[in-house]
Amino acid sequence: MGERLAILTIEDLTVKIAGKKVLNGLNLEVPEGETHVLLGPNGSGKTSLIMSILGFPNCRILSGRILFDGTDITNLPTDERTKLGLGVAFQSPPSIRGVKLGEVFKHIAKGEVDEIGLAKITNIPMEFLERDLNLGFSGGELKRSEIFQLLAQRPNFALFDEPDSGVDVENLEIIGKAISGFLKGRSGLLITHLGHILRYVKADVAHVMFYGMIACSGKPSKIINLIMKRGYKWCEKCPKVRRLRKKR
């Protein structure tokens, strides 16, 4: 495993959003071809990390850097990062009136993706392409539309922000299978609350976030089982987490 080159390397990253420190010298490495899972209680900085990797302007970087596929992307605008092969499926995407899902698809697929086939995999009815982006979409539709767009984009590395939350069993299976198929030969970082998506998606490493840092990393099934059984309250008693708490 150590032989593989890292596709994503985050070094000592400290980020403020709206004056509040959300990442505190975070370090993370995802080797090429691996899928990592990000766990952690609400407010531990998981979504902030994704926004920082994407380079949203509201994420003010105080220190550290982000390397993607060997390139320092710390100061690149979001669309430049996307061009290098970074993609994302958002947790709660904004709705955009008058902008059709099909229009966005056309732009990102560049005529190289089989629209009908992709719509089938993600269970997106064709008439959905005529609908305003995310406007009035149900929870499951939102997630499927995100995966649909991400798959059209075909990034080398994909970020998934809770693709399994607010999704029923049928949708979970569709989304899970689509993600799993997509990640073959690719790399990703996946946030999950309850780990449901891992029934379908094979992850290599899980990381637990606390106070804007990685508290521990290990085998996904083992870590999730422990958290499910004992909760994050139990994690807070861990000496490692206590140390981070003092450090933040």
Next chain:
Amino acid sequence: MPKGKKITQKAIEKPAAFGSDLDIRGFSREAAPWPSCPVTSLPGDIAQRALSAGVRTDEVDRAGTYFQIDRSAVFKGMKKTFGGKAEILSTKDALKKYRWARNYWWKLVDANMDKYTALANLRWDQGYFIRVLKDQKIELPLQACMFISRENFNQNVHNLIIAEPGSEAQIITGCAVHPNIQSGLHVGISEFYVKKDAKLTFTMIHNWAQNFHVRPRSAALLEGGATFVSNYVCMKSVKSLQMYPVAYCKGANSRVSFNTILHGGKNSYLDVGSKVVLQGKGSRGEVIARAIATENAQIKARGLLVGENEDSRAHLECRGLLLSDQASIHAIPELVGKVKGTELSHEAAVGKIAEEQIQYLMARGFSESEAESLIIRGFIDVGTFGLPDALKEDIKKMVDASIAGAL
């Protein structure tokens, strides 16, 4: 009408109820007459500008044309294949030809309402008379162009549109100026009569110049089962524009819908609204407005729904998008219910482009400016308006060009 003229003399001093006041004496009334000519042989620069307002001088996909330059009606007539379905005349000719036309003249718009209606009454420069004959359905749009070729000219037109019972037609009116013209005043009176079970779609496209002042005064009367769709597109900045057209849904089950797309830039002052008066049983109204303000533009977006019948319903939707910190949009939606049972509602929203929308699209690989123009185009969403098919693509292009200019 000596008596009428007297009253109008007083009205000529009267500022409009809305919008900025103008000194109407500052404009010229001098214009050499234009000779009549086939619309297809108009000079290229005029044809080009007319096209930018949706009027095709080649008459492709059009059933008939009225073309006025300054004070002269240079062309009017139906294409041969559509003869007998409708009639296009200048209003001066129409009032001479038909005694009854007087019964429709200044009946919906009050000639003494303000200095602009007074101007149109005292210094009247033609305008078009379009009458769609009974039970005739015209598939292609009729078109009319109001063109100004003189600098600082004051043009006062008065149009009369009658859709006879059971008829169906679309009318495109384009207003444009010669490329050399920068300033002027256009006053346009339009009176629409949509009779029993008739359907009229009217689309007005303004393509004036930077220092223009524009004062349309329009009113429509709808009989039983009549449908009137009125679209207004103004994507090019003018100095000032004020209009507040009204539709009286008098007949049972009459339906009106007003759609407005506005873009104000530079130092424009736009005060634009639509009024719907629901008088008939089962009458319905809809007002949709999209306004974009860039640079120093000031926009007032009005709307008034009046419910006078117990079984009547109307909705008003006004959205404004600010693309500059110096611009402002003031949405003024008003609802007046006069009887129980009338259902009136409105939604209004004014704001900037949400940063998270731009970020979202950038994460999909759109550049910042691509994301912005996509969002603005979506905001206007030309596809949702009841535009004639022949115009949809043209208006989309106008919107795109206007957005590109604004960014």
